[in-house]
């Protein structure tokens with residue numbers, strides 16, 4: 001049999017074939033089909049239009065109203081109700097609302113709904129996050145979601161893979177977010193168009209699941225179809241206690257084919273920031289100069305997990321947010337929220353002058369809970385800094401890791417964590 | 425399928441937030457979305473665009489989110505066809521699934537200016553720039569995608585297979 005990448009193996013397995021080759025068009029079974037309050041209403045409409053009566057499997061269709069929740073206005077409430085009514089009618093086992101809902105791509109791995117070896121599709125572009133567990137997962141549109149909800153299958157073109165190898169150890173304050181920003185700065189926002197990004201190397205092998213998720217999350221920001229990391233002992237420790245279903249570890253064959261292999265030396269990677277208005281406009285934080293800011297957002301499916309809040313708390317401990325800066329902390333899920341509270345992070349945030357929001361996508365997509373006015377600037381731990389992404393089309397978003405975001409909140413300008421920690 | 429219309433030209437990496445800002449995604453009503461199409465890029469676009477007009481853009485059009493609201497908004501504001509140097513993956517897929525005509529051609533994009541009149545033949549992939557008297561051939565649409573279009577989109581294709 002020809003050697004295959006982890007991505008090819010998972011796709012072959014779900015297509016019921018022994019092997020697949022990049023470029024093949026396949027029909028594959030999906031393990032999870034996901035929609036949110038923005039994309040699912042269209043999918044549900046298509047589902048009904050097609051005359052379908054029942055979803056293919058009530059345990060495998062997942063609805064997470066997380067974008068405009070808690071419902072920000074009547075229109076969003078109406079959209080959320082479409083999901084709720086459908087979830088009740090179809091007796092979906094994975095539907096969340098109120099104090100159970102969190103940002104989808106943080107919630108599903110945490111609950112063990114997605115597991116290693118899965119093929120996951122979601123009508124949300126950041127569905128690629130689950131590659132961090134060793135699953136093939138990719139974002140699709142609402143019509144694709146409708147098709148999968150009905151048939152349990154979807155067509156895919158087997159992507160070529162690019163391998164990114166990170167050698168050596170991470171520098172202080174560098175996280176998965178910085179590694180992925182480094183890659184996007186290197187290859188550009190369409191540098192991996194239609195491809196699977198596979199992350200490997202010593203630094204990845206030591207990386208926490210949270211940081212791995214931040215990396216795979218932003219694969220789409222390089223145009224990729226998916227991001228993936230071979231599961232290992234760290235993955236096992238994370239999924240073992242959560243997995244709802246049996247999981248399966250795949251890995252790439254040594255002789256597997258890649259369209260490209262890129263190697264990076266972690267010694268040379270410093271904390272990064274992506275300047276407006278594209279994630280590829282990356283610079284070292286130390287090099288951006290004096291950029292004053294109005295708001296800092298720590299949260300989202302990229303960096304709203306416990307590790308992210310822990311780092312932010314470490315930077316903010318005993319500090320105050322600069323005058324005229326709004327710091328908004330958004331734990332990504334109810335679990336993260338509870339843990340952050342128990343561990344005392346909330347005290348640190350509140351004393352620093354932060355606003356703590358319930359789990360939601362909120363300002364990440366300019367929805368609510370912290371919208372920018374014209375001329376305002378934000379540092380955010382989110383994944384997109386497109387024009388108007390967080391508010392007015394004349395506002396600006398700078399993407400960074402949680403340590404940089406927290407340090408910037410204290411300084412009132414984009415700042416390196418070293419400028420804040422250990423000094424008065 | 426043939427289209428003839430006036431060109432609106434945009435740059436590279438036009439993301440889905442520029443096509444339809446997320447702040448308007450609390451609805452999926454096509455007419456409502458059409459009102460805000462391209463708003464942050466060109467505030468007058470949605471009020472001036474005429475049925476049949478053609479959108480031309482540089483590389484990586486539609487990057488960013490998976491929102492089908494993007495092709496819906498473009499279609500609902502009257503655009504008949506989008507020609508770009510390349511499309512982001514999910515946007516490409518969504519356009520076929522919901523029946524927005526899209527074509528890829530580097531040459532046609534380079535040679536076309538805002539306001540030109542184009543004639544597009546979707547079946548042959550021929551693009552005629554009427555204003556400049558130039559002819560181009562778009563990259564062929566993969567056979568699988570052509571089948572999807574013939575079936576009337578993805579959902580119609582399920583019915584044809586008798587899966588419901």
Ligand code: SF4
Pocket residue numbers: 067103104105124126300301302360361364365382383
């Ligand atoms: S947190 Fe932001 S990027 Fe993630 S799913 Fe929500 S809106 Fe999308």
